[in-house]
Amino acid sequence: MKYIRQLIFNHINDISQQLYKGSIYDDGRQRSLVGRDIIKLxxxxxxxxxxxxxxxxxxxxxxxxxxxxxxxxxxxxxxxxxxxxxxxxxxxxxxxxxxxxxxxxxxxxxxxxxxxxx
CATH class of the missing domain: 1.25.40 (Serine Threonine Protein Phosphatase 5, Tetratricopeptide repeat)
Known part of the structure; x- marks a missing residue:
């Protein structure tokens, strides 16, 4: 189960980076963030x-x-x-x-x- 969950989160992260060029800052667009990105903020x-x-x-x-x-x-x-x-x-x-x-x-x-x- 952990493997599947990690796989899903990795895919979400990859898609998010492709859509938003890795930016974690708010530019008005909705995006997914993982805990480490939230900590950076x-x-x-x-x-x-x-x-x-x-x-x-x-x-x-x-x-x-x-x-x-x-x-x-x-x-x-x-x-x-x-x-x-x-x-x-x-x-x-x-x-x-x-x-x-x-x-x-x-x-x-x-x-x-x-x-x-x-």
């Missing part, structure tokens, strides 16, 4: 948080232990965008806020904008 923009809403058990391995390695504005933006993502979970949000305690969420704003964190 991580620092300092934190796209695995803001764009892909990866779960805490995944992203925790790639976040720096020294939170100040990432600018405050970038952390706040990523966590705020995470709140608006359809796959956001309360568990991951709590962990993100523990990781970056200086980021304050404007709960009233999120509630008024219709965000529904599961």
């Amino acid at each position: 991580t620092l300092p923009r934190l796209e695995m948080v803001s764009k892909f809403a990866m779960p805490w058990n995944y992203i925790s391995h790639y976040l720096p232990t020294d939170v100040d390695e990432i600018e405050f504005k970038q952390r706040k933006r990523a966590i705020t965008q995470y709140c608006h993502h359809r796959n956001a979970t309360l568990d991951t949000l709590v962990h993100l806020l523990e990781w970056s305690p200086t980021v304050q969420i404007e709960w009233k704003y999120l509630k008024n904008s219709g965000c529904d964190i599961k």
Whole structure:
């Protein structure tokens, strides 16, 4: 089963590279990404948080232990965008806020904008 799964992912990766010339950056086109590509997008923009809403058990391995390695504005933006993502979970949000305690969420704003964190 592992062989078949790996074969499928390799074919998807080959097709994606042919279509998009190996670029992993957002140019408005939909593409498939594997974990290693998502990690490349991580620092300092934190796209695995803001764009892909990866779960805490995944992203925790790639976040720096020294939170100040990432600018405050970038952390706040990523966590705020995470709140608006359809796959956001309360568990991951709590962990993100523990990781970056200086980021304050404007709960009233999120509630008024219709965000529904599961």
